[in-house]
Amino acid sequence: MKPYRVLLYYIYSPIENPEQYREEHHLLCLELNLLGRVIVAPEGLNGTVSGLAADCDAYMDTLRNDPRFAGIEFKIDESDEHTFQKLHVRVKKEIVHSDLPVDPLRQTGxxxxxxxxxxxxxxxxxxxxxxxxxxxxxxxxxxxxxxxxxxxxxxxxxxxxxxxxxxxxxxxxxxxxxxxxxxxxxxxxxxxxxxxxxxxxxxxxxxxxxxxxxxxxxxECYVFDNRVTVPVNHVNPSVISTCHRCGTPTSRMVNCASPACNNHFTLCEACGLDHQGTCSDACKEDPELRPYDGTGYYGKETLSYSPLQGFKSRQGQPLTVEIK
Missing domain, CATH: 3.40.250.10 (Rhodanese-like domain)
Structure with a gap:
């Protein structure tokens, strides 16, 4: 069994004060050394986080013990390491941006x-x-x-x-x-x-x-973390995509190494090395080209990043929140 877990979840459940809850939730993730992306909105909660197995268990228990999220379901996968480089807990208008005039709490399929x-x-x-x-x-x-x-x-x-x-x-x-x-x-x-x-x-x-x-x-299934894609079919797997550069079958998806492009595209390992992780010759000539490490995943600049970032009150003072 691998030491880390990757949790994928969402729940539509009204949150009365999203800003306050964002701060509480951010602190919870810090306490448990979790990384990932969490969206807090008036309509509910949506997140993907990674962390050590025991920390993820504590995180799930905390959410399930909150009456607002008692019915939450987690999709749990294993990993050898964190699948994220940062922690972001943000308040947004919707937990999935759609602008569709519907309310899933009233009616869905x-x-x-x-x-x-x-x-x-x-x-x-x-x-x-x-x-x-x-x-x-x-x-x-x-x-x-x-x-x-x-x-x-x-x-x-x-x-x-x-x-x-x-x-x-x-x-x-x-x-x-x-x-x-x-x-x-x-x-x-x-x-x-x-x-x-x-x-x-x-x-x-x-x-x-x-x-x-x-x-x-x-x-394979595209996911929004360092893995980029994951296998799903354990019965009759196949490959439906081809390398953008040479046309050979591959499910290996990357981001273009040119930061000005950054497009998602499929690229076989050989072409990744030959073309330095780029989708075109023009991108290969980008003077800001990022070093290709074989993964094709590029996190945003992290030199000034701290997981504590954003965890401040409006007065700029650290907040103390009790996590039960």
Whole structure:
């Protein structure tokens, strides 16, 4: 068993004073030596963090013991080390930025557990719809799924016409995403737009891989940490993406070593070395080119970073918060 854990979670549950809770939550992460990204919003909590197993257990226990988050679910993976370089706990308007006029606490698609999804996914009366960004589904998606060429969930309304033919049909629409959070709003939006028989994969691709083996998920799943992509399918794995440079099959996704570009793209190991981790010859000539270390993951400049950063009151004094 590996020493570190990676936790992926979200919960829609009203938080009355997000700014105050952000400070409490930031301190909790500091106390437990966790790194990662956490979003606090009036509508709830969304995060991905990494830390030692015991620290992650204490973190989960603390959240579950808070009445607001009693129903929270964690997707738990193992790692040899931290999968993040920093800790950021931020207040935002939404826990997943969508600008969709829906409330997941009022209505969403019917939640399907992984085993139920596995049973239904190949039914000819079922249509799978990927709610992730284009660079995510380019490296991995379910067989036969409909995908949209969108950069983020805010663009979903611009692509509804692509599945308009499903309105009024007897087809079951099953939406899916990485961890389930986007589908809470995406499925609600489809219902609001007049679609019937709308379902969503509860816990997303990650939970499906962990609990049901990941069958028929082609390629790998894009994740928002140092790993970039992770394998999901332990039954019939395949590779669907090709190297941007040479065209050989690869699921290896990187960020371009040119900071001016920083695009996500697939790159085989050989081309990574030959082209210094860049997506084009023009990027290779960038005078600010970052050294390519073989991973293709570049954290932002950390020279002045401290995990205590931002943990100050409006008067600039350290805050003391009791964590129970």
């Amino acid at each position: 019917i939640h399907l557990e992984p085993d139920d999804f596995k049973r239904l996914k190949n039914d000819p009366n079922v249509v799978l719809v990927d709610m992730r960004s284009n660079y995510e589904h380019s490296v991995g998606k379910f067989k036969g799924a409909i995908t949209f060429d969108m950069e983020n969930l805010r663009e979903l309304p611009e692509h509804i016409h692509e599945i308009e033919h499903l309105k009024g049909s007897d087809k079951k629409i099953i939406t899916y995403c990485t961890g389930g959070i986007k589908c809470e709003k995406a499925s609600a939006y489809l219902i609001a737009q007049g679609f019937d028989n709308v379902y969503q994969l509860h816990g997303g691709i990650i939970k499906y891989g962990m609990e049901a083996g990941g069958e028929d998920f082609d390629g």
